[in-house]
Amino acid sequence: MDVEAGVSQALEALAQRQQHDPATGRFVAGNTTAGTSLERSGAFWEAVEPLKRELVQRTGTALAVDDATPETFLGLVDAYAETRLFRQAMYRRLVELGGPITSKGKARALYTAYLSALDRETKLAITLGLERRQKPATTFADVVTRGR
DSSP states (O other), X not given: OOHHHHHHHHHHHHHHSOOBOTTTOOBOTTOOSSOSSOTTOHHHHHHTHHHHHHHHHHHHHHTTOOTTSOHHHHHHHHHHHHHHHHHHHHHHHXXXXXXXXXXXXXXXXXXXXXXXXXXXXXXXXXXXXXXXXXXXXXXXXXXXXXXX
């Protein structure tokens, strides 16, 4: 699934949830109306969990992750997926708000957070490697040696 489309679908599903108590008019637990970035929203991370798993799997495949891959590297792949999903959600929210600049000509705080997430995503991508890695080829001698 396209990450941007998946994040949009998840955010739309969250927006359609009940945000206010019909009797009191107060916000209900888990509402997303008051959130600007949804960084601390359990509902957001739950909604994008399938996307995150898919992105981690695709990234792992592209980087030739296998059983011998260090745990620290796997953690970076996980962090990359979270950062990318979070950045996509912030971008969509900026578009909904009419762009990064307010009507008074000031940059939105969300825009600063978006740029920070973009920077973090870029650093993680560079750390992981922007190129596809190859797994070492198994030679015939390796197969024979393991068979003994």
